[in-house]
Amino acid sequence: MDERHKWLTLQAVPGLGPMSIAKLWRQNLLQHFLTPNVEELTRLGVNQKQQSALLNPDLQYLEQVDQWLCRSQGRVITLVDSEYPELLKQIADPPPLIFCVGQEELLSAPQLAIVGSRHASPSGRANARQIAKQVTKSGYQVTSGLALGIDACAHQGALDVGATIAVLGAGLDNIYPKRHQALAQQIIDNHGLLISEVPPWTAPVGYLFPRRNRIISGLSEGVLVVEASMRSGSLITAKLALEQGREVYAMPGAVGNPQSQGCHQLIKDGAGLVEGIDDIFWPGDLNPEKSPSYSTSDTSKLALPNSVLLDNVKDNATSVDELVQETGLAVEVVLSELLELEMQGSVASVPGGYIRLRGS
Numbered sequence: 357m358d359e360r361h362k363w364l365t366l367q368a369v370p371g372l373g374p375m376s377i378a379k380l381w382r383q384n385l386l387q388h389f390l391t392p393n394v395e396e397l398t399r400l401g402v403n404q405k406q407q408s409a410l411l412n413p414d415l416q417y418l419e420q421v422d423q424w425l426c427r428s429q430g431r432v433i434t435l436v437d438s439e440y441p442e443l444l445k446q447i448a449d450p451p452p453l454i455f456c457v458g459q460e461e462l463l464s465a466p467q468l469a470i471v472g473s474r475h476a477s478p479s480g481r482a483n484a485r486q487i488a489k490q491v492t493k494s495g496y497q498v499t500s501g502l503a504l505g506i507d508a509c510a511h512q513g514a515l516d517v518g519a520t521i522a523v524l525g526a527g528l529d530n531i532y533p534k535r536h537q538a539l540a541q542q543i544i545d546n547h548g549l550l551i552s553e554v555p556p557w558t559a560p561v562g563y564l565f566p567r568r569n570r571i572i573s574g575l576s577e578g579v580l581v582v583e584a585s586m587r588s589g590s591l592i593t594a595k596l597a598l599e600q601g602r603e604v605y606a607m608p609g610a611v612g613n614p615q616s617q618g619c620h621q622l623i624k625d626g627a628g629l630v631e632g633i634d635d636i637f638w639p640g641d642l643n644p645e646k647s648p649s650y651s652t653s654d655t656s657k658l659a660l661p662n663s664v665l666l667d668n669v670k671d672n673a674t675s676v677d678e679l680v681q682e683t684g685l686a687v688e689v690v691l692s693e694l695l696e697l698e699m700q701g702s703v704a705s706v707p708g709g710y711i712r713l714r715g716s
Contacts (some may be wrong), residue, residue: 503533
């Protein structure tokens with residue numbers, strides 16, 4: 357079995373997520389999983405179900421991936437490949453695999469993420485397109501999530517003068533939203549790049565989109581939020597950026613516009629205020645005084661009510677729908693916060709929803 361097949365098998369092991377795989381990699385234990393034997397896996401505490409998945413690869417799955425690679429001229433890049441972007445390796449839970457179509461060398465280019473509301477105003481759309489165009493002209497790649505609204509406008513602005521990178525929350529054969537199939541093709545035709553951490557045929561499901569956000573911020577030196585309400589999932593990306601040690605910027609909007617409130621809160625909390633390209637600090641340039649003072653120590657200031665969500669998770673299974681109803685938060689915010697709480701050991705996923713763990 358070649359190295360790619362070994363990594364595909366590893367990624368498919370139940371209960372072995374990106375954070376666990378990254379820990380094994382950092383502890384130099386990964387080879388025991390890529391070239392497994394029963395004795396060593398047992399010594400490491402790997403359960404029977406996981407051992408079975410490692411020792412008996414799903415050959416049909418591997419063949420499906422191989423067929424996709426031939427058909428799409430795509431690529432699978434693993435965590436240990438030289439093409440894997442160094443910035444993304446630094447986050448706590450880098451994707452073990454990156455499925456990509458397009459110019460894979462863009463992964464290691466300097467990037468700025470531009471994100472924002474799916475329900476953007478005309479001025480927000482125009483601002484996103486204009487700033488993306490300026491960023492691309494400056495020599496940076498614009499990275500976003502191919503979503504409606506600000507994401508799409510950021511991609512279009514970059515395409516006006518160059519290429520762009522889109523990080524999908526579904527498989528590369530399942531462009532979402534479907535209306536962006538033409539935009540995705542335009543990105544490829546213009547020497548850009550489409551990437552995803554899940555197999556190409558994976559359908560768009562809710563929990564994948566918050567996970568996608570960590571890749572958008574992880575690839576980038578900074579994140580610019582152009583327009584966002586207080587419930588916008590873009591604030592999740594901003595929070596992830598801070599946790600990853602990235603710069604955070606926000607573009608102000610009209611006073612009283614709900615779609616500007618999230619950006620205004622970010623600015624109040626210390627994010628760099630951006631009106632144009634000159635307000636963005638690139639690490640390593642000659643103007644360090646432009647660097648915003650918004651650092652990783654400020655993550656607690658973000659208006660993302662982790663504690664409010666936790667207060668509504670009961671001892672018996674609490675569904676995501678119940679949490680959305682009780683907290684008033686958007687479903688993508690609830691899903692992302694639940695993921696974070698689960699990684700903290702505050703909640704656990706069970707059939708029917710989530711339960712709160714004792715001591716939380």
